[in-house]
Structure formats: structure tokens, C-alpha cells
Amino acid sequence: MVDQAALENDQPLLVATSISKSFGRIAACRDVSFALYPGEVLAIVGESGSGKSTLLQLLSGQLAASAGHVSYRMRDGVARDLASLGEAERRFLYRTDWGFVHQDPAQGLRMAVSAGANVGERLMAVGWNHYGRIRETASDWLTRVEIDTARIDDAPRTYSGGMRQRLQIARNLVTEPRLVFMDEPTGGLDVSVQARLLDLLRSLVAELQLAVIIVTHDLAVARLLSHRVMVMKGGRVIETGLTDQVLDDPREPYTQLLVSSILPP
Amino acid sequence: MNAPAYNFAYLDEQTKRMIRRAILKAIAIPGYQVPFASREMPMPYGWGTGGVQVTAAILGPADVLKVIDQGSDDTTNAISIRKFFAKTAGVATTTATEDATVIQTRHRIPETALSENQVLVYQVPIPEPLRFLEPRETETRRMHALAEYGLMHVKLYEDIARFGHIATAYAYPVKVNARYVMDPSPTPKFDNPKMDNCPALQLFGAGREKRIYAIPPYTQVVSLDFDDHPFEPYRFNAPCALCAAEDSYLDEIVTDDKGGRMFVCSDTDYCESRQAAGHHGSLSAAPYKEKAQGGING
Numbered sequence: 001m002v003d004q005a006a007l008e009n010d011q012p013l014l015v016a017t018s019i020s021k022s023f024g025r026i027a028a029c030r031d032v033s034f035a036l037y038p039g040e041v042l043a044i045v046g047e048s049g050s051g052k053s054t055l056l057q058l059l060s061g062q063l064a065a066s067a068g069h070v071s072y073r074m075r076d077g078v079a080r081d082l083a084s085l086g087e088a089e090r091r092f093l094y095r096t097d098w099g100f101v102h103q104d105p106a107q108g109l110r111m112a113v114s115a116g117a118n119v120g121e122r123l124m125a126v127g128w129n130h131y132g133r134i135r136e137t138a139s140d141w142l143t144r145v146e147i148d149t150a151r152i153d154d155a156p157r158t159y160s161g162g163m164r165q166r167l168q169i170a171r172n173l174v175t176e177p178r179l180v181f182m183d184e185p186t187g188g189l190d191v192s193v194q195a196r197l198l199d200l201l202r203s204l205v206a207e208l209q210l211a212v213i214i215v216t217h218d219l220a221v222a223r224l225l226s227h228r229v230m231v232m233k234g235g236r237v238i239e240t241g242l243t244d245q246v247l248d249d250p251r252e253p254y255t256q257l258l259v260s261s262i263l264p265p
Numbered sequence: 266m267n268a269p270a271y272n273f274a275y276l277d278e279q280t281k282r283m284i285r286r287a288i289l290k291a292i293a294i295p296g297y298q299v300p301f302a303s304r305e306m307p308m309p310y311g312w313g314t315g316g317v318q319v320t321a322a323i324l325g326p327a328d329v330l331k332v333i334d335q336g337s338d339d340t341t342n343a344i345s346i347r348k349f350f351a352k353t354a355g356v357a358t359t360t361a362t363e364d365a366t367v368i369q370t371r372h373r374i375p376e377t378a379l380s381e382n383q384v385l386v387y388q389v390p391i392p393e394p395l396r397f398l399e400p401r402e403t404e405t406r407r408m409h410a411l412a413e414y415g416l417m418h419v420k421l422y423e424d425i426a427r428f429g430h431i432a433t434a435y436a437y438p439v440k441v442n443a444r445y446v447m448d449p450s451p452t453p454k455f456d457n458p459k460m461d462n463c464p465a466l467q468l469f470g471a472g473r474e475k476r477i478y479a480i481p482p483y484t485q486v487v488s489l490d491f492d493d494h495p496f497e498p499y500r501f502n503a504p505c506a507l508c509a510a511e512d513s514y515l516d517e518i519v520t521d522d523k524g525g526r527m528f529v530c531s532d533t534d535y536c537e538s539r540q541a542a543g544h545h546g547s548l549s550a551a552p553y554k555e556k557a558q559g560g561i562n563g
């Protein structure tokens with residue numbers, strides 16, 4: 001669980017202020033505000049079409065907000081408005097201090113390139129120029145995500161769904177980001193494979209003190225991983241709070257519905 | 266005879282001016298791929314229409330043109346292009362590297378060191394070095410704009426992981442003027458060091474892909490590598506069988522159907538000049554032209 005004292009002493013890592021996004025007449029995201037602290041895991045839950053992925057893209061600077069803004073405290077301690085970052089800065093942030101784990105591994109991996117190079121790519125992007133060290137680091141990361149290092153030269157297209165997701169995680173974590181965005185990372189996996197991935201994520205997040213914003217329609221995922229939950233409906237955040245509180249004792253009728261229909265009693 | 270039905274060097278003046286503007290821009294931004302409105306030429310794309318258009322745009326009546334293909338002046342492709350400009354521009358042609366002012370090439374840089382009064386024009390099939398791993402053009406352009414070249418090392422990493430060394434032998438990526446990563450066209454990596462700090466202007470034309478890029482004289486050109494896997498120009502470890510050169514790029518030529526082979530200079534002008542100057546290799550008694558040609562084309 002979150003150490004409240006430590007959180008209060010700390011500055012927020014990411015702050016969203018009244019962000020909204022419309023696609024034509026569809027208000028996909030409306031007036032969302034919150035702060036995320038270092039090491040905090042926030043789950044965004046809600047039914048399909050409620051605006052979760054849109055919000056994640058706004059938070060990670062992949063979509064420009066129609067209104068409002070998002071600020072991020074960079075490694076130098078200075079909070080910057082994402083919209084004010086140049087493209088080079090934004091892309092640098094994206095492959096160093098941030099990670100993004102996609103539901104579809106093909107979006108987050110180079111499927112035709114070896115696992116070692118998939119993990120090593122970020123290192124090479126920030127100027128690592130020693131093959132032996134890149135490979136060694138990639139190999140360490142494969143071990144940490146429970147991939148047999150004998151598979152280091154195989155391309156992820158030869159991997160199972162669960163392995164692909166674990167590889168995606170290694171590829172993101174190799175630069176030791178402080179914040180990782182995840183969009184339905186366990187979606188499309190078998191239940192047993194999901195459970196293993198969740199266990200792994202849980203221990204990596206704790207070990208690395210990662211801040212995570214995870215989008216999921218699966219409340220079990222939220223319960224297992226997150227400290228805090230935001231419930232979305234029709235583009236709005238209708239309820240937010242500590243995970244156990246929201247899931248065990250939801251205030252909003254909509255959340256009650258979500259909880260009762262998905263979680264076993 | 267009748268006046269020719271085409272302009273000097275085939276292309277009309279307006280087209281040549283357009284190409285020259287692209288060339289000037291390319292020279293101003295070394296290694297950067299400048300788009301240009303590539304024209305249809307009276308030859309197939311595979312014949313180097315990009316190089317032909319660049320040559321047409323820079324050629325003057327006093328120029329002396331040399332055309333090489335895989336180092337040879339005598340392939341069908343090289344002969345056709347040479348004849349094309351002899352006919353359409355009336356320029357003098359040569360096979361001697363030092364006599365040429367413009368050298369159009371496919372696959373090789375001459376062994377004879379180039380000089381300030383020469384221009385080397387490369388025929389380029391695929392100008393984008395990042396395409397191998399990133400097929401999206403919008404993305405590769407952004408990568409160039411932001412000098413994000415980690416992906417190039419991903420390719421070299423893959424080579425080492427697969428073959429134990431950087432196996433890329435042709436089109437080996439270089440960084441030009443410490444800024445743009447460039448594909449040197451399908452020249453063997455043996456030639457990469459010749460691009461660095463070269464006194465001659467180097468121009469690259471990709472016809473089908475409509476791109477021109479350049480290395481101005483005396484520009485730094487560095488072959489990408491890893492600290493623990495440094496760039497190495499590859500050469501067969503043998504002297505030329507005809508001229509005994511130990512410093513030239515060699516072609517391996519199969520001499521019979523029983524596994525017989527020999528190594529000879531790929532640069533035929535260089536090899537012939539050396540033989541004329543009295544250098545002899547182990548097979549130099551054999552009539553060179555027939556033998557080499559038979560091997561290459563037969």
C-alpha cells in the first residue's frame with residue numbers, strides 16, 4: 001500500500017488540470033483533473049467507450065487536449081506543461097523517463113527484430129555504443145521478466161502472447177522510467193497467463209517504485225495492482241478514491257453496477 | 266545530319282534547373298535527402314535514372330565523362346549510359362579515372378584517389394537507411410529531423426547477434442558531417458573510408474524514390490559501429506591475380522565448373538593501368554579482357 005506520509009512529502013509527478021477532448025461532437029474526455037505521485041499506481045476503469053484510452057493518450061502527450069493541460073515533473077525536478085515540450089524533448093521523455101505498454105504487443109514491439117534488440121533499442125537511442133554491455137543488460141532484463149535468455153535472439157513473433165507482453169515490459173523498463181502508461185496490458189490473454197503477468201507487474205512496480213497509470217476494464221486487475229482508482233463514464237470521472245474503498249464500498253450507483261457485475265461476491 | 270530533337274544532355278533546361286536547385290540544397294545540408302521531381306528517362310529505373318538525371322543536370326560541354334558499373338567501364342549498363350551522354354551532350358568520355366571530370370557510378374568508388382575537379386555521381390536504388398526497420402516514411406523523416414538514430418544501431422546489433430560480427434557488407438550506413446545518417450548506396454563497405462574527407466564532390470541520385478543527397482568536398486563521413494565491434498572495411502585476403510594489387514577491392518570470379526576461382530580488381534581501369542605500368546599477378550599472362558569478361562557476364 002501507499003505510504004501516505006511519503007506521498008504527502010513529495011511533489012506530484014504528473015498533474016492533469018481540467019483536461020477535455022472532443023472528437024467532433026463526441027466528448028470523449030471531459031474536465032478530468034488529478035495528481036499522480038511518484039510510486040503511485042492509478043487504475044482508470046470503466047466500460048468500453050467511456051474514454052479511458054483517450055484519457056491515457058492525453059496524459060502521455062500522444063493526443064493534444066481540446067482544453068486543459070497536463071504537467072510532468074522532469075528528472076531535473078522542474079514541472080513542465082506537456083504542450084510546451086518540443087517534439088524532440090517529448091520523444092526523449094517517451095523513451096527514457098516514460099514507458100508505454102500497449103494491449104497489442106505489435107504496437108509496442110518490433111516484431112521482426114530479436115528480443116535482445118527490442119530491449120536494447122532504448123539504450124542505443126540514448127547513445128549506448130557497446131554491444132556487449134547492451135546485450136548483457138538486455139539479457140538481465142529478460143531474466144527479470146522471466147523470459148529464458150536462450151530466446152534472446154528470437155523475434156517476438158515467435159513468442160507466446162504472455163511472453164510478448166513481458167518483453168514489452170522489459171523493453172520499456174530498461175531505461176528505468178519513473179512513469180509507465182499501460183492500456184489493457186492483460187487484455188486478450190488467457191486467465192492463467194494474465195495472473196502470471198499481473199504477479200510480475202506487481203513485483204516490478206514495487207521493486208522499482210514505478211508510478212503507473214493503467215487503463216483496464218477488468219476490476220480484478222485494478223484491485224491487484226493499483227493504489228487508487230478513477231471510474232470513468234461517458235468521458236467523465238464519476239468516482240475516485242483508494243482502490244479498496246472504491247471497489248468494496250462504491251458510492252456511485254454506476255460503480256456499484258460495475259463492481260457487482262464483474263467481481264464475484 | 267538533322268539537329269537533335271532533344272536538349273543538351275537530354276533534359277530540358279527547366280528540369281535541369283530544378284535538379285540543380287535540389288543538388289545545391291543537398292550540398293548545403295550534407296547527407297540530407299532532398300526530394301525532387303524525378304523525370305522519366307529513356308531507360309528503365311534499374312539503370313540508374315536518378316544518377317543519370319544528376320549527371321545530365323551538372324554536365325557541361327567541356328566535361329569528360331566516365332561511367333562505371335560494379336567497377337567496370339564495360340558492362341552493358343555502363344556502356345549505354347556513356348553512349349547516351351556522348352550522343353545527347355556530345356561530351357568526351359573516358360575510362361581513365363584521372364581524366365574524368367564527372368564519374369557516374371553504380372556500386373563502386375574508383376581506387377584511384379579522386380581530386381577537387383571531379384564529381385562522383387552515384388546511382389541509388391534505396392536512399393533511406395532507416396527503412397529496413399521503419400517502413401513508415403513519416404516516421405523516418407521525423408527520425409532524421411530529430412537525429413534519432415538508435416534504430417541504425419538496432420540493425421547493426423541484429424547483425425552481430427546473428428552472425429557474430431557486423432555482416433552488413435554493402436550499403437553500410439554512415440553519418441555525414443556529424444549530423445545525418447546516410448545510405449551510401451550499394452557500394453561495398455570497403456569503399457566507405459574513401460567517402461570521408463574526399464576532395465571530390467559526391468552526389469547521390471535515386472530516380473524511382475525521387476531523392477538527391479550529397480557529400481560536399483572534404484566532409485567527415487563516419488561508418489557507424491560499436492565500440493567493441495569497430496567498423497572494418499572488408500576485402501578478400503589475396504592479391505589481384507592480374508595486377509598483384511593488395512589494396513584494391515576484389516571480385517571473386519569463377520573460372521570453371523570445377524570450383525576454380527580467382528580474385529581480380531573490381532575496378533578494371535585501375536587494374537589495367539597497373540598492368541600497363543608493369544605490375545603482374547599470378548594469372549596476368551592470360552588475356553585479361555576475355556577472361557574477366559567471360560567470368561562476369563558469362
Ligand SMILES: Nc1ncnc2c1ncn2[C@@H]1O[C@H](COP(=O)(O)OP(=O)(O)O)[C@@H](O)[C@H]1O
Nearest residue numbers: 023026028046047048049050051052053054055
Ligand atoms: N480518434 C477518434 N476519433 C473519433 N472518435 C474517437 C476516437 N477515439 C475515441 N473516440 C470515441 O471516444 C469515445 C471514448 O473512446 P475510448 O477512449 O477509446 O474509450 P475506452 O478506451 O474507454 O474504450 C468513444 O465514443 C470513441 O468512439
Ligand SMILES: [Mg+2]
Nearest residue numbers: 052053054183
Ligand atoms: Mg480503450
Ligand SMILES: [Zn+2]
Nearest residue numbers: 505508530536
Ligand atoms: Zn588488379
